[in-house]
Amino acid sequence: MNTEELALSILLKNITKTFGSIVKTNVLQDINIKISDNQFISVLGPSGSGKSTLLSLIGTIETPSSGTILINDIDTIELNLDEIADLRYENFGFVFQQYHLIDSLTALENVIIPTLTRKVEYEREKNAFELLELVGLKDQKDLYPFQLSGGQQQRVAIARALITKPKWILADEPTGNLDSKNGELIFNLLKKIQQEENCGIIMVTHDTTLAERTDQIIEMNDGRIQLVRRGKNGSLPITHI
Numbered sequence: 001m002n003t004e005e006l007a008l009s010i011l012l013k014n015i016t017k018t019f020g021s022i023v024k025t026n027v028l029q030d031i032n033i034k035i036s037d038n039q040f041i042s043v044l045g046p047s048g049s050g051k052s053t054l055l056s057l058i059g060t061i062e063t064p065s066s067g068t069i070l071i072n073d074i075d076t077i078e079l080n081l082d083e084i085a086d087l088r089y090e091n092f093g094f095v096f097q098q099y100h101l102i103d104s105l106t107a108l109e110n111v112i113i114p115t116l117t118r119k120v121e122y123e124r125e126k127n128a129f130e131l132l133e134l135v136g137l138k139d140q141k142d143l144y145p146f147q148l149s150g151g152q153q154q155r156v157a158i159a160r161a162l163i164t165k166p167k168w169i170l171a172d173e174p175t176g177n178l179d180s181k182n183g184e185l186i187f188n189l190l191k192k193i194q195q196e197e198n199c200g201i202i203m204v205t206h207d208t209t210l211a212e213r214t215d216q217i218i219e220m221n222d223g224r225i226q227l228v229r230r231g232k233n234g235s236l237p238i239t240h241i
Contacts, residue, residue: 009167009200010035010058015067017053017223025046028051028223037167040194040201042211042231045220049059052172052205054220058202059092059170060084072167089118093161093199097173099153101145107132108141111160124163131159134197135189151182158189162197169193171203175210 015031018024028050035041043051056062057069060076069076071091076084093114101110111128132138134154145153154174161169171190177182187210192199203214210234211217219227 011070040214049210049220050223066165095164095171099177
């Protein structure tokens with residue numbers, strides 16, 4: 001099977017991102033890439049190489065200074081703010097290095113949060129509980145963040161990212177604040193989600209060992225994609241235009 005046989009999900013073409021109005025800094029330059037559905041992709045590179053900015057552009061949190069981003073053949077540049085919010089809600093769940101849980105809410109209530117801005121027909125609490133069960137925290141559903149370990153808090157964050165049934169999880173250094181044991185648990189959980197929930201993963205990381213275990217690796221430096229290659233478990237190439 002090759003990439004032409006997979007559904008093309010994400011296309012970035014001639015992307016640049018510049019910050020600053022007087023003194024301009026080019027954070028991303030000449031980014032061209034095609035990504036197909038349901039892959040586990042790692043974005044690898046040193047600090048300041050543009051990894052997190054790339055993830056923010058894919059997730060429509062940031063807009064490019066120039067270039068085109070297509071999500072499921074939809075040109076994001078053409079969308080208004082409400083349309084962008086809808087596209088983001090339907091396609092992306094987010095996991096960060098910092099867990100961003102609300103201290104006054106239980107694990108279950110934190111998982112439910114993304115659905116509160118929408119009129120949803122499914123049962124919020126039932127779905128949230130099932131996701132906590134998926135990440136191994138069903139017995140901790142009524143605990144508050146301060147009662148959970150760092151690894152447990154990150155698992156709550158992953159459950160929260162899944163509550164909208166996204167096509168992609170965008171994970172920015174999800175193991176960065178964890179020890180090696182918990183980092184391994186989180187990585188294995190993301191891999192399980194990719195395989196069992198039909199959900200692609202794009203993970204920013206400094207950890208070359210973890211990156212090698214993903215399907216594809218995007219190597220970045222100085223705001224540019226230097227190399228796109230298969231991980232040790234990969235079989236399908238990303239197309240670097």
